[in-house]
Amino acid sequence: MQFTQTRPEAYGLTARIGLTLAAAALIALGAKVQVPFWPVPMTLQTLAVLVIAAGLGPRMGLAAMGAYMAAGLAGLPVFAGSPERGLGLAYLAGPTTGFLIGMALAMVVTGWLAARGGMAARAVAMLAGTVAIYVPGLIWLSAFVPADRLLAVGVAPFLLGDLFKIAVGTLALQLLSRRG
Incomplete structure:
Protein backbone atom coordinates (compact mmCIF):
# COMPACT_ATOMS: atom_id res chain seq x y z
CA MET A 1 0.00 0.00 0.00
CA GLN A 2 1.31 3.44 -0.89
CA PHE A 3 1.37 6.05 1.89
CA THR A 4 -0.68 9.14 1.16
CA GLN A 5 -0.93 12.23 3.29
CA THR A 6 -4.00 12.81 5.35
CA ARG A 7 -6.19 15.27 3.52
CA PRO A 8 -7.70 17.81 5.93
CA GLU A 9 -10.98 17.80 4.01
CA ALA A 10 -11.37 14.09 4.80
CA TYR A 11 -12.11 14.95 8.44
CA GLY A 12 -14.73 17.01 10.15
CA LEU A 13 -13.83 20.25 11.90
CA THR A 14 -13.62 18.61 15.32
CA ALA A 15 -11.26 15.93 14.04
CA ARG A 16 -9.07 18.51 12.28
CA ILE A 17 -8.83 20.57 15.47
CA GLY A 18 -8.00 17.43 17.44
CA LEU A 19 -5.29 16.38 14.97
CA THR A 20 -3.84 19.88 14.97
CA LEU A 21 -3.69 20.05 18.76
CA ALA A 22 -2.25 16.52 19.01
CA ALA A 23 0.42 17.42 16.46
CA ALA A 24 1.22 20.64 18.36
CA ALA A 25 1.56 18.57 21.55
CA LEU A 26 3.92 16.20 19.73
CA ILE A 27 6.06 19.17 18.66
CA ALA A 28 6.16 20.37 22.28
CA LEU A 29 7.06 16.89 23.53
CA GLY A 30 9.83 16.69 20.93
CA ALA A 31 11.17 20.03 22.16
CA LYS A 32 11.49 18.64 25.67
CA VAL A 33 13.50 15.56 24.62
CA GLN A 34 16.91 17.11 24.10
CA VAL A 35 20.65 16.75 24.13
CA PRO A 36 22.17 19.93 25.58
CA PHE A 37 24.21 22.12 23.23
CA TRP A 38 24.80 25.83 23.31
CA PRO A 39 23.30 28.07 22.11
CA VAL A 40 20.70 25.86 20.39
CA PRO A 41 19.79 22.52 21.97
CA MET A 42 19.44 19.37 19.84
CA THR A 43 15.93 18.03 20.30
CA LEU A 44 13.51 15.55 18.75
CA GLN A 45 11.39 18.53 17.78
CA THR A 46 12.67 18.55 14.20
CA LEU A 47 11.79 14.87 13.87
CA ALA A 48 8.26 15.65 15.03
CA VAL A 49 7.98 18.60 12.63
CA LEU A 50 9.20 16.61 9.61
CA VAL A 51 6.98 13.59 10.31
CA ILE A 52 3.92 15.76 10.96
CA ALA A 53 4.52 17.71 7.73
CA ALA A 54 5.05 14.58 5.64
CA GLY A 55 2.11 12.78 7.26
CA LEU A 56 -0.50 15.50 7.54
CA GLY A 57 0.52 17.79 4.72
CA PRO A 58 1.46 21.45 4.60
CA ARG A 59 -1.82 22.99 5.78
CA MET A 60 -2.35 20.87 8.87
CA GLY A 61 1.37 20.90 9.60
CA LEU A 62 1.45 24.68 9.49
CA ALA A 63 -1.70 24.82 11.65
CA ALA A 64 0.01 22.55 14.21
CA MET A 65 3.12 24.73 14.21
CA GLY A 66 0.93 27.80 14.62
CA ALA A 67 -0.86 26.23 17.59
CA TYR A 68 2.50 25.31 19.12
CA MET A 69 3.86 28.83 18.65
CA ALA A 70 0.65 30.34 20.08
CA ALA A 71 1.00 28.16 23.18
CA GLY A 72 4.60 29.31 23.56
CA LEU A 73 3.74 32.96 23.04
CA ALA A 74 0.99 32.62 25.64
CA GLY A 75 3.69 31.69 28.14
CA LEU A 76 3.28 27.93 28.27
CA PRO A 77 6.68 26.21 28.67
CA VAL A 78 6.55 24.34 25.35
CA PHE A 79 9.80 25.60 23.83
CA ALA A 80 13.08 23.75 24.21
CA GLY A 81 14.82 24.97 27.34
CA SER A 82 11.78 26.74 28.73
CA PRO A 83 11.03 27.89 31.35
CA GLU A 84 14.76 28.18 32.18
CA ARG A 85 15.50 30.22 29.04
CA GLY A 86 12.38 32.34 29.46
CA LEU A 87 8.75 32.19 28.46
CA GLY A 88 6.69 33.85 25.74
CA LEU A 89 8.29 36.86 24.08
CA ALA A 90 11.30 36.68 26.41
CA TYR A 91 12.14 33.25 24.98
CA LEU A 92 11.74 34.50 21.42
CA GLY A 129 12.58 20.65 5.25
CA THR A 130 15.77 20.42 7.29
CA VAL A 131 17.42 22.96 5.00
CA ALA A 132 14.32 25.15 5.42
CA ILE A 133 14.87 24.99 9.19
CA TYR A 134 18.58 25.80 8.98
CA VAL A 135 18.38 28.86 6.71
CA PRO A 136 16.28 31.20 8.89
CA GLY A 137 17.80 29.57 11.97
CA LEU A 138 21.31 30.54 10.94
CA ILE A 139 20.26 34.02 9.85
CA TRP A 140 18.75 34.65 13.30
CA LEU A 141 21.59 32.89 15.12
CA SER A 142 24.09 35.21 13.43
CA ALA A 143 22.96 37.93 15.85
CA PHE A 144 24.25 35.78 18.73
CA VAL A 145 27.28 33.99 17.28
CA PRO A 146 30.27 35.44 15.39
CA ALA A 147 30.12 34.77 11.64
CA ASP A 148 33.30 32.68 11.67
CA ARG A 149 31.70 30.31 14.23
CA LEU A 150 28.17 30.20 12.82
CA LEU A 151 28.40 26.91 10.93
CA ALA A 152 30.48 25.29 13.67
CA VAL A 153 27.87 26.20 16.29
CA GLY A 154 24.60 26.16 14.34
CA VAL A 155 25.06 23.32 11.84
CA ALA A 156 28.01 20.98 12.38
CA PRO A 157 26.94 19.53 15.76
CA PHE A 158 23.49 18.73 14.39
CA LEU A 159 24.14 17.27 10.92
CA LEU A 160 24.57 13.63 11.89
CA GLY A 161 21.59 13.75 14.23
CA ASP A 162 19.43 15.42 11.60
CA LEU A 163 20.34 12.80 9.00
CA PHE A 164 19.46 10.11 11.54
CA LYS A 165 16.11 11.83 12.24
CA ILE A 166 15.34 11.94 8.51
CA ALA A 167 16.04 8.20 8.24
CA VAL A 168 13.92 7.41 11.31
CA GLY A 169 11.08 9.65 10.13
CA THR A 170 11.08 8.18 6.63
CA LEU A 171 11.07 4.63 7.99
CA ALA A 172 8.35 5.42 10.52
CA LEU A 173 6.08 6.80 7.81
CA GLN A 174 6.83 3.77 5.64
CA LEU A 175 5.87 1.43 8.49
CA LEU A 176 2.69 3.41 9.12
CA SER A 177 1.76 3.15 5.46
CA ARG A 178 2.06 -0.65 5.62
CA ARG A 179 -0.19 -0.82 8.69
CA GLY A 180 -2.79 1.54 7.21
Whole structure:
Protein backbone atom coordinates (compact mmCIF):
# COMPACT_ATOMS: atom_id res chain seq x y z
CA MET A 1 0.00 0.00 0.00
CA GLN A 2 1.31 3.44 -0.89
CA PHE A 3 1.37 6.05 1.89
CA THR A 4 -0.68 9.14 1.16
CA GLN A 5 -0.93 12.23 3.29
CA THR A 6 -4.00 12.81 5.35
CA ARG A 7 -6.19 15.27 3.52
CA PRO A 8 -7.70 17.81 5.93
CA GLU A 9 -10.98 17.80 4.01
CA ALA A 10 -11.37 14.09 4.80
CA TYR A 11 -12.11 14.95 8.44
CA GLY A 12 -14.73 17.01 10.15
CA LEU A 13 -13.83 20.25 11.90
CA THR A 14 -13.62 18.61 15.32
CA ALA A 15 -11.26 15.93 14.04
CA ARG A 16 -9.07 18.51 12.28
CA ILE A 17 -8.83 20.57 15.47
CA GLY A 18 -8.00 17.43 17.44
CA LEU A 19 -5.29 16.38 14.97
CA THR A 20 -3.84 19.88 14.97
CA LEU A 21 -3.69 20.05 18.76
CA ALA A 22 -2.25 16.52 19.01
CA ALA A 23 0.42 17.42 16.46
CA ALA A 24 1.22 20.64 18.36
CA ALA A 25 1.56 18.57 21.55
CA LEU A 26 3.92 16.20 19.73
CA ILE A 27 6.06 19.17 18.66
CA ALA A 28 6.16 20.37 22.28
CA LEU A 29 7.06 16.89 23.53
CA GLY A 30 9.83 16.69 20.93
CA ALA A 31 11.17 20.03 22.16
CA LYS A 32 11.49 18.64 25.67
CA VAL A 33 13.50 15.56 24.62
CA GLN A 34 16.91 17.11 24.10
CA VAL A 35 20.65 16.75 24.13
CA PRO A 36 22.17 19.93 25.58
CA PHE A 37 24.21 22.12 23.23
CA TRP A 38 24.80 25.83 23.31
CA PRO A 39 23.30 28.07 22.11
CA VAL A 40 20.70 25.86 20.39
CA PRO A 41 19.79 22.52 21.97
CA MET A 42 19.44 19.37 19.84
CA THR A 43 15.93 18.03 20.30
CA LEU A 44 13.51 15.55 18.75
CA GLN A 45 11.39 18.53 17.78
CA THR A 46 12.67 18.55 14.20
CA LEU A 47 11.79 14.87 13.87
CA ALA A 48 8.26 15.65 15.03
CA VAL A 49 7.98 18.60 12.63
CA LEU A 50 9.20 16.61 9.61
CA VAL A 51 6.98 13.59 10.31
CA ILE A 52 3.92 15.76 10.96
CA ALA A 53 4.52 17.71 7.73
CA ALA A 54 5.05 14.58 5.64
CA GLY A 55 2.11 12.78 7.26
CA LEU A 56 -0.50 15.50 7.54
CA GLY A 57 0.52 17.79 4.72
CA PRO A 58 1.46 21.45 4.60
CA ARG A 59 -1.82 22.99 5.78
CA MET A 60 -2.35 20.87 8.87
CA GLY A 61 1.37 20.90 9.60
CA LEU A 62 1.45 24.68 9.49
CA ALA A 63 -1.70 24.82 11.65
CA ALA A 64 0.01 22.55 14.21
CA MET A 65 3.12 24.73 14.21
CA GLY A 66 0.93 27.80 14.62
CA ALA A 67 -0.86 26.23 17.59
CA TYR A 68 2.50 25.31 19.12
CA MET A 69 3.86 28.83 18.65
CA ALA A 70 0.65 30.34 20.08
CA ALA A 71 1.00 28.16 23.18
CA GLY A 72 4.60 29.31 23.56
CA LEU A 73 3.74 32.96 23.04
CA ALA A 74 0.99 32.62 25.64
CA GLY A 75 3.69 31.69 28.14
CA LEU A 76 3.28 27.93 28.27
CA PRO A 77 6.68 26.21 28.67
CA VAL A 78 6.55 24.34 25.35
CA PHE A 79 9.80 25.60 23.83
CA ALA A 80 13.08 23.75 24.21
CA GLY A 81 14.82 24.97 27.34
CA SER A 82 11.78 26.74 28.73
CA PRO A 83 11.03 27.89 31.35
CA GLU A 84 14.76 28.18 32.18
CA ARG A 85 15.50 30.22 29.04
CA GLY A 86 12.38 32.34 29.46
CA LEU A 87 8.75 32.19 28.46
CA GLY A 88 6.69 33.85 25.74
CA LEU A 89 8.29 36.86 24.08
CA ALA A 90 11.30 36.68 26.41
CA TYR A 91 12.14 33.25 24.98
CA LEU A 92 11.74 34.50 21.42
CA ALA A 93 14.42 37.13 22.06
CA GLY A 94 16.91 34.25 22.25
CA PRO A 95 18.96 32.36 19.67
CA THR A 96 16.40 29.71 18.67
CA THR A 97 13.67 31.89 17.16
CA GLY A 98 15.02 31.57 13.62
CA PHE A 99 14.86 27.79 13.90
CA LEU A 100 11.24 28.01 15.04
CA ILE A 101 10.48 30.18 12.00
CA GLY A 102 12.29 27.60 9.88
CA MET A 103 10.12 24.84 11.34
CA ALA A 104 7.02 26.65 10.12
CA LEU A 105 8.63 26.96 6.69
CA ALA A 106 9.61 23.27 6.84
CA MET A 107 5.97 22.31 7.42
CA VAL A 108 5.11 23.82 4.06
CA VAL A 109 8.17 22.62 2.13
CA THR A 110 8.18 19.09 3.55
CA GLY A 111 4.42 18.68 3.35
CA TRP A 112 4.24 19.82 -0.24
CA LEU A 113 7.20 17.73 -1.44
CA ALA A 114 6.20 14.59 0.50
CA ALA A 115 2.84 14.53 -1.27
CA ARG A 116 4.66 14.05 -4.57
CA GLY A 117 5.70 10.42 -4.14
CA GLY A 118 6.78 7.44 -2.11
CA MET A 119 9.50 6.72 0.39
CA ALA A 120 12.32 8.40 -1.56
CA ALA A 121 10.22 11.53 -2.07
CA ARG A 122 9.50 11.68 1.67
CA ALA A 123 13.22 11.41 2.46
CA VAL A 124 14.03 14.19 0.00
CA ALA A 125 11.14 16.25 1.39
CA MET A 126 12.50 15.86 4.92
CA LEU A 127 15.98 16.81 3.75
CA ALA A 128 14.57 19.93 2.08
CA GLY A 129 12.58 20.65 5.25
CA THR A 130 15.77 20.42 7.29
CA VAL A 131 17.42 22.96 5.00
CA ALA A 132 14.32 25.15 5.42
CA ILE A 133 14.87 24.99 9.19
CA TYR A 134 18.58 25.80 8.98
CA VAL A 135 18.38 28.86 6.71
CA PRO A 136 16.28 31.20 8.89
CA GLY A 137 17.80 29.57 11.97
CA LEU A 138 21.31 30.54 10.94
CA ILE A 139 20.26 34.02 9.85
CA TRP A 140 18.75 34.65 13.30
CA LEU A 141 21.59 32.89 15.12
CA SER A 142 24.09 35.21 13.43
CA ALA A 143 22.96 37.93 15.85
CA PHE A 144 24.25 35.78 18.73
CA VAL A 145 27.28 33.99 17.28
CA PRO A 146 30.27 35.44 15.39
CA ALA A 147 30.12 34.77 11.64
CA ASP A 148 33.30 32.68 11.67
CA ARG A 149 31.70 30.31 14.23
CA LEU A 150 28.17 30.20 12.82
CA LEU A 151 28.40 26.91 10.93
CA ALA A 152 30.48 25.29 13.67
CA VAL A 153 27.87 26.20 16.29
CA GLY A 154 24.60 26.16 14.34
CA VAL A 155 25.06 23.32 11.84
CA ALA A 156 28.01 20.98 12.38
CA PRO A 157 26.94 19.53 15.76
CA PHE A 158 23.49 18.73 14.39
CA LEU A 159 24.14 17.27 10.92
CA LEU A 160 24.57 13.63 11.89
CA GLY A 161 21.59 13.75 14.23
CA ASP A 162 19.43 15.42 11.60
CA LEU A 163 20.34 12.80 9.00
CA PHE A 164 19.46 10.11 11.54
CA LYS A 165 16.11 11.83 12.24
CA ILE A 166 15.34 11.94 8.51
CA ALA A 167 16.04 8.20 8.24
CA VAL A 168 13.92 7.41 11.31
CA GLY A 169 11.08 9.65 10.13
CA THR A 170 11.08 8.18 6.63
CA LEU A 171 11.07 4.63 7.99
CA ALA A 172 8.35 5.42 10.52
CA LEU A 173 6.08 6.80 7.81
CA GLN A 174 6.83 3.77 5.64
CA LEU A 175 5.87 1.43 8.49
CA LEU A 176 2.69 3.41 9.12
CA SER A 177 1.76 3.15 5.46
CA ARG A 178 2.06 -0.65 5.62
CA ARG A 179 -0.19 -0.82 8.69
CA GLY A 180 -2.79 1.54 7.21
